[in-house]
Amino acid sequence: MAHTSNLHLAEQLSDDGLCLISGVVPDDLTARLRDLAQRKLHSETPAHLQRYAHHGSLIPVRLEDDPHADLLTSPALQDAFRLLGFTDPRWISGYVITKPPRSPGLWWHQDWWAWDHELSFAARPPQIFCMLYLQPTRKENGALRAVPGSHRTWHPLHSALPEPHTVTIENQPQDTVSHLPVPDEITIEADPGDLVIGDVRVLHATHPNGTDTARTAVDLLFAPHFQDLPEEFRAHYVRQFCLPEAGWWRQPGHPLRGTRVSRVLPTYDGPDHPPVPYRRLPRRR
Numbered sequence: 001m002a003h004t005s006n007l008h009l010a011e012q013l014s015d016d017g018l019c020l021i022s023g024v025v026p027d028d029l030t031a032r033l034r035d036l037a038q039r040k041l042h043s044e045t046p047a048h049l050q051r052y053a054h055h056g057s058l059i060p061v062r063l064e065d066d067p068h069a070d071l072l073t074s075p076a077l078q079d080a081f082r083l084l085g086f087t088d089p090r091w092i093s094g095y096v097i098t099k100p101p102r103s104p105g106l107w108w109h110q111d112w113w114a115w116d117h118e119l120s121f122a123a124r125p126p127q128i129f130c131m132l133y134l135q136p137t138r139k140e141n142g143a144l145r146a147v148p149g150s151h152r153t154w155h156p157l158h159s160a161l162p163e164p165h166t167v168t169i170e171n172q173p174q175d176t177v178s179h180l181p182v183p184d185e186i187t188i189e190a191d192p193g194d195l196v197i198g199d200v201r202v203l204h205a206t207h208p209n210g211t212d213t214a215r216t217a218v219d220l221l222f223a224p225h226f227q228d229l230p231e232e233f234r235a236h237y238v239r240q241f242c243l244p245e246a247g248w249w250r251q252p253g254h255p256l257r258g259t260r261v262s263r264v265l266p267t268y269d270g271p272d273h274p275p276v277p278y279r280r281l282p283r284r285r
């Protein structure tokens, strides 16, 4: 993906559904993220890493995992979000994703989960991913692939793909539609310090990791315009399992109250809502 001038990044995220901002995370923070990834990986069994070879092992990240809170409040991340026009970015969840040596590519999918709701068709992203690759990531070692524009425009893959994050798609061979190249795809090659920011509705996949070295990244999910979300989504997001237990903001003396990082966490004090119905299969308007 071509590196773009800052002025065009917000436009690119809006038009293509993703963008790359190069060299924003300082080296010392990236080094601490590498340490975090290693600690997380050492706590997993080889069987787990093998089981999630396609996707890459998804190991949850929480606030107490140094340097996660420092990253969330860092000028690097906050300036990037401002540049992209995010009006109220709140962190929802995060994972260390490691693709083992010689592992297959990840299937084509998108990560939006509420396709029955009108919000699915909004111009602004309801949720974004922010990938920080911890080593130079190229086609050879499992770089991201994406179909620009597919976050808002119907694509033949939308009708052809099995539901994401299911055993069915997990079992699709590499020579099926779930993995095969499509004419309009791009590869996003990234370096440590870069941010790859995408609308979760965009179709994406990865190349296989054909090298002898694991390919590791930290994937953070945010609601970029949290205060403008319908109540039922705000009520949903505060209950995500990577976050401190919902209601912490109401507890007198809670250690998070008044901290810098608390401003990046979702809170909600409105009426209760039934859960937003899950629908991972995309739908046309």
Ligand SMILES: O=C(O)CCC(=O)C(=O)O
Pocket: 055, 056, 097, 106, 111, 131, 142, 143, 144, 204, 205, 206, 217, 219
């Ligand atoms: O590992 C990657 O580069 C992409 C991961 C991904 O697509 C996802 O977690 O949805």
